[in-house]
Amino acid sequence: MSSPLMLYYCPGHMSFAPHVILNEIGLPFERRCLSIKSGDTAQAEFRAVNPKGKVPVLKTAEGILTESSAILMYLALRYPGEHLLPDAAVGQAQVVEWLNWLSSMLPASIALRLHPYRFTDEQSAWAGIQARGQAECESFYQMVEQKLQHKTWAVSERFTVVDPMLMIFYRWGDLLGLDMSAFPCWQRHTENMRKRPAVLKTLATEEITI
Numbered sequence: 001m002s003s004p005l006m007l008y009y010c011p012g013h014m015s016f017a018p019h020v021i022l023n024e025i026g027l028p029f030e031r032r033c034l035s036i037k038s039g040d041t042a043q044a045e046f047r048a049v050n051p052k053g054k055v056p057v058l059k060t061a062e063g064i065l066t067e068s069s070a071i072l073m074y075l076a077l078r079y080p081g082e083h084l085l086p087d088a089a090v091g092q093a094q095v096v097e098w099l100n101w102l103s104s105m106l107p108a109s110i111a112l113r114l115h116p117y118r119f120t121d122e123q124s125a126w127a128g129i130q131a132r133g134q135a136e137c138e139s140f141y142q143m144v145e146q147k148l149q150h151k152t153w154a155v156s157e158r159f160t161v162v163d164p165m166l167m168i169f170y171r172w173g174d175l176l177g178l179d180m181s182a183f184p185c186w187q188r189h190t191e192n193m194r195k196r197p198a199v200l201k202t203l204a205t206e207e208i209t210i
């Protein structure tokens with residue numbers, strides 16, 4: 001019987017986080033690998049699943065979910081035995097705080113840096129937009145580093161659905177040309193992530209290294 005769960009993902013993108021969490025949960029799930037570069041997210045077939053044209057998407061027996069924060073919260077709440085959220089209300093609120101920030105603000109800054117043409121057709125303005133994006137990303141990365149000081153995991157003493165999101169943005173730091181050795185707490189966090197079998201499995205499936 002086929003699994004009711006199907007993840008649409010693009011290797012090395014934000015879909016990495018729910019991909020890790022599905023492997024942590026360990027139930028069978030199906031995967032649909034898309035290439036953003038080749039235009040798969042613009043295809044009508046995918047737009048029928050997610051009109052926003054973005055990954056991740058999770059098909060569930062209860063309907064289709066988009067937005068990484070919603071998918072991660074769904075998995076954490078749907079499989080409470082995995083303890084993917086802190087027990088305390090304040091810890092749960094901090095998870096939402098992290099997820100909102102990581103899934104909305106950072107992609108916006110990265111888009112300024114990598115896709116200036118999305119903001120204006122005026123080619124002469126692109127360099128300025130990219131410079132603003134780079135500065136925003138740098139300040140963002142410094143804030144993450146601050147928040148990870150003296151911590152093993154992002155929230156409380158426990159691995160939560162926030163942690164794989166941080167790992168994928170660590171990789172994006174390299175792609176943005178940031179010197180990631182300037183972020184030792186985040187580097188240590190990534191090393192801790194690499195010790196988890198579910199993370200290693202996801203890296204292997206997506207054929208990426210972090």
Ligand SMILES: N[C@@H](CCC(=O)N[C@@H](CS)C(=O)NCC(=O)O)C(=O)O
Nearest residue numbers: 013014036041054055056067068103
């Ligand atoms: N807020 C969304 C952002 C998702 C997003 O930006 N996904 C990117 C990959 S990291 C994407 O699918 N881009 C495809 C495109 O722009 O065509 C979320 O958290 O899921």
